[in-house]
Amino acid sequence: MAQGVWIVAEQRDGALRKISCELAGAARKLADQLGTEVSAVLLGSGIEGIAGELGKYGVDKIYVADNAALEPYTTDAHAAAVFKVVKENDPAILLFGASAQGKDLSARLAGRLATGLATDCTEVKIADGKMVAVRPIYAGKCFIEVVSLANPQMASLRPNVFPATETAKAGTIVKFDPGLDAAQLKTKVVEVQKDTSGRADLTEASIIVSGGRGMQGPEGYKILEELADLLNATVGASRAAVDAGWRPLADQVGQTGKVVSPNLYIACGISGAIQHLAGMSSSKYIVAVNKDSEAPIFTKADFGIVDDLFKVVPELTKECRKLLG
Amino acid sequence: MNIVACVKQVPDTEAQIRVKPDGSGIDETGIKWVMNAYDEYGVEEALRLKEKHGGDVTIVSLGPARSLEAIRTALAMGADKGIHICDPALDGADAYVTASALAAAIKGIPFDVIFCGQRAVDDDAGQVGAMLAELLGIPQVTVVTKLEVNGASIRATKPVEGAQLLIESPLPCVITAQKGLNEPRYASLPGIMKAKKKPVDVKNAQALGVSAEAKLKVLKFVPPPARPPGKIISGDDAVAKASQLVGLLRQEAKVI
Numbered sequence: 001m002a003q004g005v006w007i008v009a010e011q012r013d014g015a016l017r018k019i020s021c022e023l024a025g026a027a028r029k030l031a032d033q034l035g036t037e038v039s040a041v042l043l044g045s046g047i048e049g050i051a052g053e054l055g056k057y058g059v060d061k062i063y064v065a066d067n068a069a070l071e072p073y074t075t076d077a078h079a080a081a082v083f084k085v086v087k088e089n090d091p092a093i094l095l096f097g098a099s100a101q102g103k104d105l106s107a108r109l110a111g112r113l114a115t116g117l118a119t120d121c122t123e124v125k126i127a128d129g130k131m132v133a134v135r136p137i138y139a140g141k142c143f144i145e146v147v148s149l150a151n152p153q154m155a156s157l158r159p160n161v162f163p164a165t166e167t168a169k170a171g172t173i174v175k176f177d178p179g180l181d182a183a184q185l186k187t188k189v190v191e192v193q194k195d196t197s198g199r200a201d202l203t204e205a206s207i208i209v210s211g212g213r214g215m216q217g218p219e220g221y222k223i224l225e226e227l228a229d230l231l232n233a234t235v236g237a238s239r240a241a242v243d244a245g246w247r248p249l250a251d252q253v254g255q256t257g258k259v260v261s262p263n264l265y266i267a268c269g270i271s272g273a274i275q276h277l278a279g280m281s282s283s284k285y286i287v288a289v290n291k292d293s294e295a296p297i298f299t300k301a302d303f304g305i306v307d308d309l310f311k312v313v314p315e316l317t318k319e320c321r322k323l324l325g
Numbered sequence: 326m327n328i329v330a331c332v333k334q335v336p337d338t339e340a341q342i343r344v345k346p347d348g349s350g351i352d353e354t355g356i357k358w359v360m361n362a363y364d365e366y367g368v369e370e371a372l373r374l375k376e377k378h379g380g381d382v383t384i385v386s387l388g389p390a391r392s393l394e395a396i397r398t399a400l401a402m403g404a405d406k407g408i409h410i411c412d413p414a415l416d417g418a419d420a421y422v423t424a425s426a427l428a429a430a431i432k433g434i435p436f437d438v439i440f441c442g443q444r445a446v447d448d449d450a451g452q453v454g455a456m457l458a459e460l461l462g463i464p465q466v467t468v469v470t471k472l473e474v475n476g477a478s479i480r481a482t483k484p485v486e487g488a489q490l491l492i493e494s495p496l497p498c499v500i501t502a503q504k505g506l507n508e509p510r511y512a513s514l515p516g517i518m519k520a521k522k523k524p525v526d527v528k529n530a531q532a533l534g535v536s537a538e539a540k541l542k543v544l545k546f547v548p549p550p551a552r553p554p555g556k557i558i559s560g561d562d563a564v565a566k567a568s569q570l571v572g573l574l575r576q577e578a579k580v581i
Contacts, residue, residue, distance in 0.1 A: 116541030
């Protein structure tokens, strides 16, 4: 019978990604309710050294495949390796990060395993021995609770939502042969162009400073960049600002951009079109700065300032500098 | 080239989504239905490939009768023919059932490259493209912002957290389209007239030999959690308001 809660951990350049620890935290809670173990799959090349770190986050067993063909990530190689180890061990639950890599891999594997996958979940719980996954649809305008009717029950979890908890335990490392067949590896990564901004991706940022039409042009974002630098935040934008060419596509927050859940979202000069609100309303705290007191963004804001953002934002930066040095 | 583009008809992103009182679904009254925005990028890229390399573009869609409008829109943009998988047994199909039905339909026609949107803006699952590739036994490159076809292979740009990857894949493969891939054209009036005469083949689950048995069950739909009412920091002095806000973020919210 299928049992155990499994996670597919992620590493990049030999370092464990934060989402891996968040997955471990969520898996530990589910496993404790089911009275079962947490196992992790870790794939890459030269990564055995970091496998033990997962133990600190509540993983009992870490299945490691260390193989040059697993670095960098490709769908073909990782899907083959995870499929093999899952088939050999028959877990009941299989969790991924809802990251670029996790979404790509989980969907391919759900097809191969012919099972149900819940994408980008914000909550997972156990009811009647099965995992119930809660996830936003319509970018958060509505939520659904879903359950997989086949095993393993798969879900990808939204970054920044599930707490990672350190424990005093250490996991057991189990090496496995990913059994890769060169003929199956059809795609390859020919170039990696790293972003040099040093800022977190919007989907993983804990603070986002976002600007909309009220920024009046690309140069307006300078004051947001300054505030973001101080808060170690990422700069976002509304669709209006992106469509106007003021900001790159990767910065767009909303139903046709990125759906984000930071601890703090500071919306400057964003009126709050419904498709924007959908993409950011699961943020823990929302601040709105806007001249128009009737702007819909204020209906979602925890704290609002009705004023000219070009006066307020530089003052916020000054105040933060006093506080944070 | 034989090019396939999969499309889904979804509520317009400006639509208010209301959950039915019994939690069984969303209230569809008054919703304006459109082609999923990400699928439009896929259709546009398909048309550009056809213009450059020759061949034809087949649109495949699974959905109720109204989905024919989305197929006609793609035909009006310039696609050549359509396959409409229409069967009440497939209403509310999950990603696995959808991918199985699309795979069955596509297996019956020649294909070199298949486009899907990277996700549909209704259920936000983002699974169908990858599952379709798996079921057809071909590679996938998901969430693509730039595509180059060179003979029997492609090079695609895929943004990931903190980097852009350039991925090479042989054909045939599935590409899932992300905003940035192109700027979709509008259908012209002559295009709309011509689209009415283009062939659309209607198939049901039985004809395709697909099972409608779901892998994922929706227990209930719920409205998003309500946010507590916010606090407007009032006053005339921007400096004082900024200072008060920073204090609240530090002491009350503890987020900075």
